[in-house]
Amino acid sequence: MPLTANDPSKKTWLETSTNTDFPIQNIPFGVFLTRDDIITIGTRIGDFAIDLGALHQLGYFNGIDLTDDLFMQDSLNDFIADGRKTWRLVRNRVSDIFLEGNSNLRDNQEHRNIVLFTMDEIEMQLPVDVGDYTDFYASKEHATNVGSLFRDPENALLPNWLHIPIGYHGRSSSIIPSGTPVRRPIGQSKPGDDGVPGFGPSKLVDFELEMAFITTDANHLGQSVSIDEAEDYIFGLVLFNDWSARDIQAWEYVPLGPFLGKSFASTISPWIVTLDALEPFRTNGPLQDPEPLPYLHHGDNKNFDIKLQVGIQPENEEETVVANSNFKYMYWSMAQQLTHHTVNGCNVRSGDMMGSGTISGPTKDSYGSMLELSWKGQNPITLKDGTLRKFINDNDTVIMRAYSEKDGLRIGFGNCVGKVLPANK
Structure with a gap:
């Protein structure tokens, strides 16, 4: 089925x-609360939110096989479960409705009043009911930096890292939409000289610059998804800040891995940008050496050129950009991550979310966490207001941005924003 919505000449x-992140070629999907306190599934063009439930009721999706209430729900899970054919038909139809020269909705003011909202009239919600969340560790630069900081720099990568996409199962209940404040977590930390663990608010709260992909129903329990089919089950991507409490994490993660140091909050951007919309921005990933086992081997253009940025804004002060990276640096592609996730027969369902792991590039200014940017606190970053940061302070707001740009076409994700509040007393 052709991707007519992607035509770069459309207006x-x-x-x-x-310079909007949301031109007519994007057409992301999200969930929002309207001015009438109704939750609906929608999309966005420019600074307008579009009520897909209202469009459907008014007959604008006639000819597409959709259930009556598909867009009148509080999550995208059922829509995603309908599969790629439905996603493409809906994106193409929305593109046609809002295409320059199509007067059907444009000249119907009554319908426009029902369908269109400005962004300040709505409140974005979590776009999916995340049943399961997996976080990978798929940036070679990040894994090398962390290995150098905590182990032997000469043997920074563990023996398995170059052979399998490393991941762990996270906590889906604490995934929150952009704009939701994050409370500084409390927990244990490594013992001092007296051998007694510390306890109290984390002193080393950090951001992790990630992307995450959302899946549809992919396989039955006991079956696997082949590398050639993996992308058919990826609906789209969000920008992802997987907050970390480094001091809590350092004490707890041996031998079973991340737990309370990660599960206190994970922030996502509210609009899911479809894999279809990102099609023009495919690119090759890093050379994989040694070559992966056959079940993980795929051809070229399985990575995506998505520019990433992180800023820190102290309360009542100007933002300082601290990192510029790119999703194309991922050593293990999304297709490889999903394929490996299911090779043992693990079933993947609609609305599941899989984080990329921290995305770091080859230069110091492209590192995707304060752990790396300040090199474990040894090299504090100076912000525009003159203050120093080793990690994230109370009342700091972390702002992440992501977009792809090529030949005059820009497809973006909007912002992923979270403010760190003091710990509960």
Whole structure:
């Protein structure tokens, strides 16, 4: 089925800025609360949110086989479960409805009043009911940096890292939409000289710059997904800040891995950008040496050129950009991650989320965490207000951005924002 929505020459009759993250070629999907306190599934063009439930009720999706209430739900799970054919048909139809020259909705003010909202009239919600969440560790630069900081720099990568996408199962209940404040966690930390563990608010709260992909129903328990089919089951991506409490994590993670140091909060951008919309931005990933086992071996163009940025904004002060990275640096692709996830027969369902792991590039300014940027606190970062940061302070806001750009076409994710509040007393 052709991706007519991706035509770079298309223009919309809606007023949009030239550098918007959400041109008519994007058409992401999300869930929002309207001015009438109704939760609906929608999309976005420019600074307009579009109520897909209302569009459906008004007959604009006639000819597409959709259930009556598909868009009148509080999550995208059922829509995602309908599969790629439905996603493409809906994106193509939305593109047609808002195409410059199509007067059906444009000239119907009554319908426009029902369907269209400005962004300040809505409240974004979590786009999916995340049943299961897996976090990978798939950036070679990040894994090398962490291995150098905590182990032998000469043997930074553990023997398995170059052979399998490393991951762990996270906590889905604490995944929150952009804009939700994050409370500084409390927990244990490594013992001092007296051998007694510390206890109290984390002193080393950190961000982790990640992307995450959302899946549809992929396989039955006991079956696996082949590398050639893996992308058919990836609905789209969100920008992801997988907050970390480094001091809590350092004490607890041996031998079973991340736990309370990670599960206190994970922030995602609220609009899911489809894999279809990112099709023009495919690129090759890093050379994989040694070559992966056959079940993980795929061809070229399985990575995506997505520019990433992180800023820190102290309360009532100007933001300082501290990192610029790119999703294309991922050593293990999304297709390889999903394939490996299911090779043992683990079943993947609609609305499951899989984080990339921290995305770090080859230069110091492209590292995806304060752990790396400050090199475990040894090299504090100076912000524009003159203050220093080894990690994230109370009342700091972390702002992440992501977009792809090529030949005048920009497809973005909007912001992923979280403010760290003091620990509960």
